[in-house]
Amino acid sequence: MAMNSDELARLRELVATRERPYNLGIASNKNLYEYTDPRNEEATLARWQPVLHRLNIPILGTRDVPSQQVRFSYDGIDWILSRMGTQTYDVPQSVYHRIRAAEAEGVPFAYWLWGEEQFARPTFQPIPEPTIVRSTPKRDPIVIGVILTAPNRGIWCLLGQWLH
Numbered sequence: 001m002a003m004n005s006d007e008l009a010r011l012r013e014l015v016a017t018r019e020r021p022y023n024l025g026i027a028s029n030k031n032l033y034e035y036t037d038p039r040n041e042e043a044t045l046a047r048w049q050p051v052l053h054r055l056n057i058p059i060l061g062t063r064d065v066p067s068q069q070v071r072f073s074y075d076g077i078d079w080i081l082s083r084m085g086t087q088t089y090d091v092p093q094s095v096y097h098r099i100r101a102a103e104a105e106g107v108p109f110a111y112w113l114w115g116e117e118q119f120a121r122p123t124f125q126p127i128p129e130p131t132i133v134r135s136t137p138k139r140d141p142i143v144i145g146v147i148l149t150a151p152n153r154g155i156w157c158l159l160g161q162w163l164h
Helices: 005-019 039-054 093-104
Strands: 059-064 070-074 077-083 109-117 141-150 153-161
Touching: 039 059, 039 141, 039 153, 077 141, 093 141, 093 153, 109 153
Parallel strands: none
Antiparallel strands: 059 153, 070 077, 077 109, 109 141, 141 153
């Protein structure tokens, strides 16, 4: 059974409509990729690198986000990193303002990491005394924001490190 030209034109229109659903192109933004696409990390980095540079936020690379404490070395210091929770953290004003500026620019930090310095220290054995003063030594912290590029993976951005 042969189709006339009107039926053929209608079928062509249906095929064309499926190629452009809701009158939109198949890929409306050619710089957006699914997280499983290896180009996603490069595209995400290209998108946020100028903003981070302008805000003076160094990029530490693209890495997996730790689910438990891990050792991380930066600037000649070893840090023990872990995910930050919902509690309040005391940070210097410069770090606070850098975080707020990134939020104002829409930087999508998905994970936050907190680290404390880990210098090599000897082990001491105390001699029993009648009064021992116990104090917890303060360790110098670091804050890292992570822009998500895949589940539990992202671009690590140094938001601050300081000395107590």
